Amino acid sequence: MLENLLSAPVLFFALGLAARFVRSDLEVPQPVARFLSLYLLLSIGIKGGHELHEAGLTTEVVAGLGAGVALSFATPIWTFFLLRGLLGSTNAAGIAATYGSISAVTFVVATSFLDQSSVDYGGHMVAAMALMESPAIVMGILLAQRFATPDPNQTTRPALDWGALLREAAFNPAVFLLLGSMVIGMSIGPGEFLEVAPFVSAPFKGVLCFFLLEMGLLAARRLEELRTAGIGPLCFAVAAPPVHAALAIAIAWAVGLDAGDALLLAVLGGSASYIAVPAALRLSLPEANPSLYVPMSLALTFPFNVIIGIPLYWWAIQTIGLAGA
Amino acid sequence: MLENLLSAPVLFFALGLAARFVRSDLEVPQPVARFLSLYLLLSIGIKGGHELHEAGLTTEVVAGLGAGVALSFATPIWTFFLLRGLLGSTNAAGIAATYGSISAVTFVVATSFLDQSSVDYGGHMVAAMALMESPAIVMGILLAQRFATPDPNQTTRPALDWGALLREAAFNPAVFLLLGSMVIGMSIGPGEFLEVAPFVSAPFKGVLCFFLLEMGLLAARRLEELRTAGIGPLCFAVAAPPVHAALAIAIAWAVGLDAGDALLLAVLGGSASYIAVPAALRLSLPEANPSLYVPMSLALTFPFNVIIGIPLYWWAIQTIGLAGA
Amino acid sequence: MLENLLSAPVLFFALGLAARFVRSDLEVPQPVARFLSLYLLLSIGIKGGHELHEAGLTTEVVAGLGAGVALSFATPIWTFFLLRGLLGSTNAAGIAATYGSISAVTFVVATSFLDQSSVDYGGHMVAAMALMESPAIVMGILLAQRFATPDPNQTTRPALDWGALLREAAFNPAVFLLLGSMVIGMSIGPGEFLEVAPFVSAPFKGVLCFFLLEMGLLAARRLEELRTAGIGPLCFAVAAPPVHAALAIAIAWAVGLDAGDALLLAVLGGSASYIAVPAALRLSLPEANPSLYVPMSLALTFPFNVIIGIPLYWWAIQTIGLAGA
Amino acid sequence: MRDVKRIEIVVEAPQEDAIRQLIEDAGIDGFTLLHAVAGRGQRGDRTSDGLSNAFQNVVFVIAAPAEETAAFVEQVRPILKRTGGICLVSDARWLKH
Amino acid sequence: MRDVKRIEIVVEAPQEDAIRQLIEDAGIDGFTLLHAVAGRGQRGDRTSDGLSNAFQNVVFVIAAPAEETAAFVEQVRPILKRTGGICLVSDARWLKH
Amino acid sequence: MRDVKRIEIVVEAPQEDAIRQLIEDAGIDGFTLLHAVAGRGQRGDRTSDGLSNAFQNVVFVIAAPAEETAAFVEQVRPILKRTGGICLVSDARWLKH
Numbered sequence A, B, C: 001m002l003e004n005l006l007s008a009p010v011l012f013f014a015l016g017l018a019a020r021f022v023r024s025d026l027e028v029p030q031p032v033a034r035f036l037s038l039y040l041l042l043s044i045g046i047k048g049g050h051e052l053h054e055a056g057l058t059t060e061v062v063a064g065l066g067a068g069v070a071l072s073f074a075t076p077i078w079t080f081f082l083l084r085g086l087l088g089s090t091n092a093a094g095i096a097a098t099y100g101s102i103s104a105v106t107f108v109v110a111t112s113f114l115d116q117s118s119v120d121y122g123g124h125m126v127a128a129m130a131l132m133e134s135p136a137i138v139m140g141i142l143l144a145q146r147f148a149t150p151d152p153n154q155t156t157r158p159a160l161d162w163g164a165l166l167r168e169a170a171f172n173p174a175v176f177l178l179l180g181s182m183v184i185g186m187s188i189g190p191g192e193f194l195e196v197a198p199f200v201s202a203p204f205k206g207v208l209c210f211f212l213l214e215m216g217l218l219a220a221r222r223l224e225e226l227r228t229a230g231i232g233p234l235c236f237a238v239a240a241p242p243v244h245a246a247l248a249i250a251i252a253w254a255v256g257l258d259a260g261d262a263l264l265l266a267v268l269g270g271s272a273s274y275i276a277v278p279a280a281l282r283l284s285l286p287e288a289n290p291s292l293y294v295p296m297s298l299a300l301t302f303p304f305n306v307i308i309g310i311p312l313y314w315w316a317i318q319t320i321g322l323a324g325a
Numbered sequence D, E, F: 001m002r003d004v005k006r007i008e009i010v011v012e013a014p015q016e017d018a019i020r021q022l023i024e025d026a027g028i029d030g031f032t033l034l035h036a037v038a039g040r041g042q043r044g045d046r047t048s049d050g051l052s053n054a055f056q057n058v059v060f061v062i063a064a065p066a067e068e069t070a071a072f073v074e075q076v077r078p079i080l081k082r083t084g085g086i087c088l089v090s091d092a093r094w095l096k097h
């Protein structure tokens, strides 16, 4: 765990947090931050696809994908019913979608943790990540449609545009770029892969450092919004990651995943979305308060996972002795 | 050809097209896209200059440059008279300038195709590319000046600012950066070149992938504009590349270029501009309809060349048996 | 010196200047230029921290830091009293802060010059640079507070917000990122450093080329503003660098720095700020005319140092025969 | 010069398409559109940075004759009610060319 | 619809926080804010590029009832005097939702 | 406070220099300028992205006394006629500092 704390990406995350706390004007220009996030997706997609192509379609692959998708459908349900009484159906549905979905950056930090520990993991876990974004969004909206009472001021709620919602869920930029890059990684030969590797592989960890600096800046800014949120959401945001990760590890154990894949599944289960899901919710469930679900996910759950969660889940996986741990 | 279709840059171009067709919100931030285009120019300029310095000034160099410039002066003439009846003199002049000029990205994709096939090409072809931008612009404006009847609503046409036009033609950002980087590539020693290589060479192909993703997004968006353009411009946009390329290959054969240089000349002849020329035309010939010349060049000619043209021209060059093919 | 003129970064700087002079529209997108400047800081910070960690805290380190900080406190004083008669107290204070502080890009160019000449330098000089930004800002404001007569039109001058000033001085983005990256560079192990090196080290010189292209564009634009400034500021802007550098070299000799560290101290002493200090001055001393201190620093002092100063100071250091020269 | 209404609409970026649609439906033949706009209102801060533009504003500026705008602004109202933002209407004169 | 004043303030970026503070102090409950704005005035050119935003403008657009704005603009005056910029006030009607 | 005209000109980016020149020629001593502006009009869509800014709009906002602006807007007309765009003029009060 100390080793994780002293990894360069985590230190840059802390530096970003620190910058806000001393009120430094440090900022990463927004178009560049977005580009770096696209880079990370493209890069992990190509590498995942390339590896998947080498490994072929095994039962491990099917198990990993299935476990991920199942978690993404199921997590929103208990999240919703747990939070509904406290925060109302609309906000509970928004948080449900957020926590059923995943954080790609957390996943990337976890792969970098595994690389450093020289532990293998399957390229198909990238596909699992991509497939976990959409179901949670759809579940969240369905729960809101079914259980949320319409705003009393408003006589009629505007009809939900299912076409737009499904497009947003299935083809949002992150999902599209991840899956597209995976397919490309599977299609190109090893020679071609070697030629793009100096771009997609070599600078990867350095770019991740830069990106986590930005994440630290963003997380610290959002933290302030939580002051008025009450204790409930705060507790949920730090309790959900280990609980969901524990569930994911149990499933990984049940379906027989290797240790590396199990850690990634734990991180997918335990993380929450702060880019794709909020964008979809602003479109399809604008009544849910974004000052709740974004800071919970970005300012609490994300740091928890990156700093404490990943080494913690890895310790658990080693303890129960999954293959390869 | 299948091999070309499965090269990473072409696949990313297809991914960009696909993103628009499924209406994904994927986009490359504009300042980054512009930076990547500057990077490609700078990179190819330095490498070309470095190579030219090693090779020295040969007759092959002079022949390549001469052939390119001649094409750039001549192509606008027949393009103009061919399209004048159909689209009017002003629009014909705009398209003439566009197709007499070149597409740097197509050129870059072609060099990457040659690299992959381990075929040599001369650094001076980069200079040929730079020299082909301006003549076409000047020719297009001259043709419009000479043949276009002024707008009936307008009593006097504002006098053409030749100073601004020539500056735009000769010192537009692409030409300036290309030629400047070439001169720098020729000036620095091999030690210095080795030190910048990890930036200008190693990540080149990966950056090209990213950039073609953006090109795919842009091309797909422009495609819609062609719906109202009629069949004439569409036919021209896909017929011009092979015809112009065939002419370029004939010239290459006549002046005795090697196979690699011949392919690059074919691609320069067959491609059309969608950045530098439109910028110059908006300034000097705003009456020409940009919804015609931009989508023709960007949404039809560019994809044609990248997907079909390059392998097709290479096949032709191999068939007629130029040296080194 | 000719060798310096033919180094790639200096040539790209010249290219940027040339672009403006021929009125080319070439420009580096602003968010990317800012990112590249962050990259250079982060990169030099990590590398400096890593080296400092290897070398440990020696008397050479303490001497280097002490000399830098002393220069940063002292330089504003004579600058202020020299220029006060000519330009008024407020403008003199602004220029004093500017020249007491440093230019990180000049420093980076100097490290690249030393790398090329295979001369060693200490990682602690990066820390010296970071520590030299703030004292000069504070001194400039103090001098203005003490000696500048308030604007006659204004009955009361708004009270100075010392909190904001000190925050700006101590935590401005450049200082914060430099020191933060140094600490991270000192904390991570050699394995981790190797993993980020393909990002922070390999492309460094190439990125520097690109960045100097932008610096050339910016410098040329600012040059025009100097037309109305009179001869005094112009003379100061080219005389200050060698004089301050000579002083720095004398101090380096007195405290026994090695040749590499001495060159860096000379460059820190001789350079002036055009990012951090102007930002602080607009906040705390808006009465000082930025059309004076920015172009002096950016359009004269910076080019002087990069083109002439660095090789000149190095020649001086070799002549007096510091260890390692 | 012709008397027109100048309408200025600030909404969050995800509503851009909805407003575009309303403009088209109203038969208004032009608009000017600013992206990456920050702001503050009852729904808190919106910044011009961040990893997604879901929390940025966009500004539409529309010039149109009064008779075209009256019905249009009524269509905008429910969007503002649901997702926030403002709509200002003022008088201007349009230089017809 | 309600009659309001539309206030448009152009100042250099380093004054952004000062104007934000004045808006808050005046009890005005919203504003729209544009970054990276260029311009020219008595203090010369301000560009939208450059390595620092110290030489860029920002634009605040504020809609508020006349009674809230009168005192507010007086507070803005000394900032404009010291660091430059403009403040325009015009009439508008606000579509209340 | 002083009565002025607020002129708002939307033109495509390649015309920026021409408008700057007209402002200077008219002796108007300031303007505010927004880059990378999107829009739609008779000449189709202009976007704020793309590889060149030839297809983006810029917006000029100019405050000036009525007597200075009347002749100026007439100079702007032929540019709008040739390359498109709009020019709106409205009344405002300028907080003089």
Ligand SMILES: Nc1ncnc2c1ncn2[C@@H]1O[C@H](COP(=O)(O)O)[C@@H](O)[C@H]1O
Pocket: D010, D011, D038, D039, D040, D041, D042, D043, D044, D045, D046, D057, D083, D084, D085, D086, E029, E030, E031, E032, E033, E061, E062, E063, E064
């Ligand atoms: N009084 C106001 N003046 C100007 N802009 C406003 C005002 N109130 C709200 N806005 C803009 O509308 C956006 C959404 O407002 P709201 O829905 O009140 O949070 C804000 O982010 C501002 O950009």
Ligand SMILES: Nc1ncnc2c1ncn2[C@@H]1O[C@H](COP(=O)(O)O)[C@@H](O)[C@H]1O
Pocket: E010, E011, E038, E039, E040, E041, E042, E043, E044, E045, E046, E057, E083, E084, E085, E086, F029, F030, F031, F032, F033, F061, F062, F063, F064
């Ligand atoms: N007459 C004007 N019309 C519009 N904007 C102006 C005007 N004068 C000044 N500005 C804006 O205010 C900023 C600062 O003005 P100044 O303090 O006069 O240099 C300029 O950069 C412009 O953006």
Ligand SMILES: Nc1ncnc2c1ncn2[C@@H]1O[C@H](COP(=O)(O)O)[C@@H](O)[C@H]1O
Pocket: D029, D030, D031, D032, D033, D061, D062, D063, D064, F010, F011, F038, F039, F040, F041, F042, F043, F044, F045, F046, F057, F083, F084, F085, F086
């Ligand atoms: N009615 C309008 N309201 C606001 N902006 C307009 C309007 N018409 C045109 N514009 C702006 O002017 C630009 C050029 O218009 P046009 O020449 O009609 O294509 C458009 O891209 C818009 O930004």
Ligand code: NA
Pocket: A075, A098, A099, A100, A101, A102, A244, A268, A269, A270, A271, A272
């Ligand atoms: Na999850």
Ligand code: NA
Pocket: B075, B098, B099, B100, B101, B102, B244, B268, B269, B270, B271, B272
């Ligand atoms: Na051509």
Ligand code: NA
Pocket: C075, C098, C099, C100, C101, C102, C244, C268, C269, C270, C271, C272
């Ligand atoms: Na100095």
